[in-house]
Amino acid sequence: MSGASARLRFAPSPNGRLHLGHAYSAVLNARIASDLGGLCLLRIEDIDPTRSRAEFTQGIVSDLAWLGLSYPQPVRRQSRHMSEYRAALDRLVAAGFAYPCFCSRSEIRAQSCASDPDGAPLYPGTCRGLDPHEAKARRERGEPHTWRLDMTRALPQARACGELGFCTFDGGDERWCLVDPAPWGDAVIARRDVPTSYHLSVVHDDALEGITHVVRGSDLEAATALHVVLQRLLGLPAPRYHHHGLIEDEEGRKLAKSRGSASLASLREAGATPRDIRARLGF
Numbered sequence: 001m002s003g004a005s006a007r008l009r010f011a012p013s014p015n016g017r018l019h020l021g022h023a024y025s026a027v028l029n030a031r032i033a034s035d036l037g038g039l040c041l042l043r044i045e046d047i048d049p050t051r052s053r054a055e056f057t058q059g060i061v062s063d064l065a066w067l068g069l070s071y072p073q074p075v076r077r078q079s080r081h082m083s084e085y086r087a088a089l090d091r092l093v094a095a096g097f098a099y100p101c102f103c104s105r106s107e108i109r110a111q112s113c114a115s116d117p118d119g120a121p122l123y124p125g126t127c128r129g130l131d132p133h134e135a136k137a138r139r140e141r142g143e144p145h146t147w148r149l150d151m152t153r154a155l156p157q158a159r160a161c162g163e164l165g166f167c168t169f170d171g172g173d174e175r176w177c178l179v180d181p182a183p184w185g186d187a188v189i190a191r192r193d194v195p196t197s198y199h200l201s202v203v204h205d206d207a208l209e210g211i212t213h214v215v216r217g218s219d220l221e222a223a224t225a226l227h228v229v230l231q232r233l234l235g236l237p238a239p240r241y242h243h244h245g246l247i248e249d250e251e252g253r254k255l256a257k258s259r260g261s262a263s264l265a266s267l268r269e270a271g272a273t274p275r276d277i278r279a280r281l282g283f
Contacts, residue, residue, distance in 0.1 A: 006038025008213050010064075010071075011202070013045045014056035016257030018063045018264050021217070021247040024281045028244060029215045030069055031283070041209055042071035046079045047194050047201055063264045067274050076209065078201050085196035088204050088234060089147060089189065097154045097233055098189060100135050100145040101127040117222035122185045123148065147190035149229070151182065158232035166224055167240045169213065174240065179225035187226055203227050207236040218243040219254065247281070 010026045012018060018026075033040035044060065046052035057077075064071070078085075092098040103111075103126050112121035127135070128150060139145060158164060158181075165178040189200045196204075206214060221243040231238050246254040255261035267277065 006033065006036035006212050007041065007210050008033045008036075008038065008215055009041040009043050009206070009209065009211050010069075011043040011045050011205075011216075012060050013048065013051075014053060014060055015048060015051035016056060016263075017059050017266075019247075019255045019257065019261040020264070020267075020277070020281065021255040021261070023063075023067060023264055023277055024247050025215065025217060025244065026064060026069055027067065027278060027281065027283055032213065032215055032242070036213070038212070039072060041211075042075045043205060043209070044075060044077045044079075045198070045201070046077055047082075047085075047191075047196055047198070049079075049193055052079065059265065066264070066268060067277065076205065078196075078205065082195055084208075085190075085194075085201050085204060088200060089195050092149070092189065092233060093147065095233070097150055097157070098147045099128055099130070099150055099186075100139055101148045101186075101188075102138060102143055102145045103127060116184050116187070117225075122183075123187075125186055128152075128186060144192045146188045146192055147195075148186040149189050149226075151184065151186050151229075154229055154233060155181065158229045161232055164225070164228050164232075166228055166238060169240045169242050179228055181225040181229045184226050189230070199223065199226050199230060203230045203234070203236055206239055207231070207234075211239050213242065214239045215242045215244060217246050217254075219246060 008029045010029045012022055029040050042064070044057055046057065089098065101123070103123075107126075108123055109121045111124045111126060113124075114122040116122045127148070163178060164181065165176050167174055168177050187199065189197050191197055205211075224241055224243075228238065230236075248254055249261065253259070264277065
């Protein structure tokens, strides 16, 4: 696909300042959008009420402008659209594809003997068989709970539309990649504190904003299997995907806010220019 119908997005979370890895993804998205003659949107994925902060959102905007990147307005901020995600969740619940889970993280760790593709303890399905009346009563009492995708019910429905997979692109080459969502188990699709998760909100927003090409890091490639299932269950269009390599530190680890990787702001303060950053990233 090319022309004005091509739409991409750069979608950072405002839980810290952008680093070189973010800059690479942002510039690459803009470059591919330009090559396709389309648009690149900015989306602020701020569903986390404890880690998302206004100063980080402003920092994202400032850093991207400093790099010479601009985006159509208004910019979508996920925290302002919780009712939309709640509606998508309600559809999955009503169709029998999601159930409430009252297990704590420590309980899951104690019960699990495997890991999901992100390395987290694989949920053993403890609450999947709860009596619906008991589950409703516990929710009405205000017991904290997440909502989990019932993978045993979701997969047959998702596969009714054909084999599970996604179209990956690299330059002008495209190919079909088969996926197996089963290793995710009954993944969380709505957190305790908000009626959504990264997985649910991202497939909703990609469809809503008409995203045709998703360009993101290879650390999110495994999650695409889960996203394919949610797209099928919700009747959403599937974009093409490109999972790019990650920028690593001197020890071969991907850059991360949690490890204090040098931010674009600190590099700018040390005298780096936007041209320096682009050259360092291979642009």
